[in-house]
Amino acid sequence: xxxxxPDLCKVDNTLHILIGKWKxxxxxxxxxxxxxxxxxxxxxLTGITTKTLTTQLRELEEQEIILRVVYPVxxxxxxxxxxxxxxxxxxxxxxxxxxxxxxxxRQLNKDQSTFNNNQ
Amino acid sequence: xxxxxPDLCKVDNTLHILIGKWKxxxxxxxxxxxxxxxxxxxxxLTGITTKTLTTQLRELEEQEIILRVVYPVxxxxxxxxxxxxxxxxxxxxxxxxxxxxxxxxRQLNKDQSTFNNNQ
DNA sequence: CCTATAAGTATCTTTTAAGATACTTTATAT
DNA sequence: ATATAAAGTATCTTAAAAGATACTTATAGG
Numbered sequence: 001x002x003x004x005x006p007d008l009c010k011v012d013n014t015l016h017i018l019i020g021k022w023k024x025x026x027x028x029x030x031x032x033x034x035x036x037x038x039x040x041x042x043x044x045l046t047g048i049t050t051k052t053l054t055t056q057l058r059e060l061e062e063q064e065i066i067l068r069v070v071y072p073v074x075x076x077x078x079x080x081x082x083x084x085x086x087x088x089x090x091x092x093x094x095x096x097x098x099x100x101x102x103x104x105x106r107q108l109n110k111d112q113s114t115f116n117n118n119q
Numbered sequence: 120x121x122x123x124x125p126d127l128c129k130v131d132n133t134l135h136i137l138i139g140k141w142k143x144x145x146x147x148x149x150x151x152x153x154x155x156x157x158x159x160x161x162x163x164l165t166g167i168t169t170k171t172l173t174t175q176l177r178e179l180e181e182q183e184i185i186l187r188v189v190y191p192v193x194x195x196x197x198x199x200x201x202x203x204x205x206x207x208x209x210x211x212x213x214x215x216x217x218x219x220x221x222x223x224x225r226q227l228n229k230d231q232s233t234f235n236n237n238q
Numbered sequence: 239c240c241t242a243t244a245a246g247t248a249t250c251t252t253t254t255a256a257g258a259t260a261c262t263t264t265a266t267a268t
Numbered sequence: 269a270t271a272t273a274a275a276g277t278a279t280c281t282t283a284a285a286a287g288a289t290a291c292t293t294a295t296a297g298g
Contacts, residue, residue, distance in 0.1 A: 013219030
């Protein structure tokens with residue numbers, strides 16, 4: 001780890017891509033579910049507003065994690081897909097998923113033992 | 120990936136621990152630099168306020184990522200260290216560091232070629 | 239001519255994180 | 269008696285992210 005310049009904590013570069021209430025979910029959907037239309041995503045992400053979905057998609061597009069393709073028809077048809085570059089996040093997300101899962105179980109166990117101790 | 124219940128995106132569990140402007144840095148410092156006092160950390164994290172440092176440390180402590188030990192002396196002495204559990208984040212942070220580094224270089228190359236194209 | 243449709247915009251409000259600044263505590267050394 | 273030190277609290281302000289709600293656009297189909 002760089003001791004001299006702590007700004008060189010590159011973890012933040014990755015976090016920057018992933019931070020956003022719905023971004024991991026969006027990425028996972030496109031990564032494992034393939035190309036999706038705007039309305040498909042909105043249906044999949046229960047509770048998201050159109051404004052928020054638009055923002056998150058545009059940011060991911062700007063980072064070249066996803067691709068946005070507009071078909072010039074009426075009513076509009078817009079398709080989102082993961083890019084090749086976006087796919088490079090897969091091992092990272094996988095490990096985060098694993099750790100997050102273990103973390104969740106750990107917390108459930110903790111609650112469990114608290115519960116037992118209170119008996 | 121769970122298709123039925125998208126709330127089961129466990130990546131968010133990991134993100135939840137890591138989100139916080141200074142948290143990755145704090146974790147890295149304790150993980151690789153060993154036990155540190157409050158003032159050591161404040162010196163290391165240039166620009167952080169006491170209030171923010173306190174908040175971030177307390178949150179990490181609550182998640183059992185770090186340990187806070189108070190020595191009952193005056194003036195106070197408080198030491199922070201990474202827990203064994205906190206150490207389990209190391210592979211995750213390592214991968215995020217790697218990806219983030221590659222991402223940074225990619226962006227630098229992009230800027231470079233934009234620069235060249237404008238000649 | 240009216241309506242429905244998909245993918246958004248435009249505003250406004252709420253929530254949360256972080257920063258700025260001043261204050262507190264208490265045994266010890268002067 | 270007073271000043272000092274370390275590790276904080278207490279308030280207030282600012283900024284950024286997300287939510288609620290209403291509106292827009294352009295054409296094909298009835």
